[in-house]
Amino acid sequence: MSRTGIKCCINPSILSADFVNLQAELARISNADAVHVDVMDNHFVPNLTIGLPVVERIAQVSPVPLDAHLMIAEVDRWAPLYADAGLDSVTFHVEASNAPIKLARELRARGAKAGMALRPATAVEPYLDMLPELDMLLIMTVEPGFGGQAFLDITLPKIRRARAAIEGSGVNVALQVDGGITEETITRAAEAGANIFVAGSAVYGKPSPQEAIESLRAKGQLAFG
Numbered sequence: 335m336s337r338t339g340i341k342c343c344i345n346p347s348i349l350s351a352d353f354v355n356l357q358a359e360l361a362r363i364s365n366a367d368a369v370h371v372d373v374m375d376n377h378f379v380p381n382l383t384i385g386l387p388v389v390e391r392i393a394q395v396s397p398v399p400l401d402a403h404l405m406i407a408e409v410d411r412w413a414p415l416y417a418d419a420g421l422d423s424v425t426f427h428v429e430a431s432n433a434p435i436k437l438a439r440e441l442r443a444r445g446a447k448a449g450m451a452l453r454p455a456t457a458v459e460p461y462l463d464m465l466p467e468l469d470m471l472l473i474m475t476v477e478p479g480f481g482g483q484a485f486l487d488i489t490l491p492k493i494r495r496a497r498a499a500i501e502g503s504g505v506n507v508a509l510q511v512d513g514g515i516t517e518e519t520i521t522r523a524a525e526a527g528a529n530i531f532v533a534g535s536a537v538y539g540k541p542s543p544q545e546a547i548e549s550l551r552a553k554g555q556l557a558f559g
């Protein structure tokens with residue numbers, strides 16, 4: 335699917351960074367489009383990372399915009415507080431929300447872009463009417479909870495359907511993929527229609543995260559056609 339003129343964005347996930355040296359780790363990805371911050375609560379996913387006070391502090395020192403991925407329960411209560419922290423985008427899981435439309439509106443009203451995430455097994459079709467309420471749709475390409483997993487090719491048809499729906503409705507919604515993005519899988523995800531790529535191990539696992547970002551961006555852009 336040709337997307338001439340659309341920028342291929344690379345958002346490194348700090349889940350694969352050294353948590354003791356976060357400020358230095360952020361400086362290593364200063365050419366990224368945004369930094370992806372994975373918030374996990376050991377309830378929505380079986381893993382625990384960082385919470386609001388740490389994310390607020392990261393926002394103060396980050397050289398690039400912050401993209402929060404909230405893998406937490408009770409997200410209707412918590413997500414607005416992340417928007418108040420001055421983040422560029424706040425993404426909640428639809429599976430964790432009782433009122434996704436209301437939540438997306440609240441995030442925008444508080445000045446953040448509204449993102450909505452779907453687990454690999456969650457269908458996109460029930461939510462297509464919601465596209466005008468969103469700035470970003472995140473299709474998980476691994477089961478949320480851990481970095482370093484293999485990309486799930488089974489998610490590719492869903493990415494294609496989401497891209498077709500976005501183009502069909504004429505809305506300005508970014509399509510993000512997260513999990514298992516590498517120099518190899520980014521081409522498949524980009525050809526399917528994604529335009530924002532989260533990459534943890536494929537960026538921080540390399541000797542030069544900056545070069546890894548440039549290389550991933552070039553591969554993704556090439557696949558846009």
Ligand SMILES: O=C(CO)[C@@H](O)[C@H](O)COP(=O)(O)O
Nearest residue numbers: 478479481482513514534535
């Ligand atoms: O949200 C998640 C995992 O739940 C991701 O953001 C991962 O942190 C991406 O890591 P890699 O798969 O790129 O190593």
Ligand SMILES: [Co+2]
Nearest residue numbers: 372403512532
């Ligand atoms: Co993530």
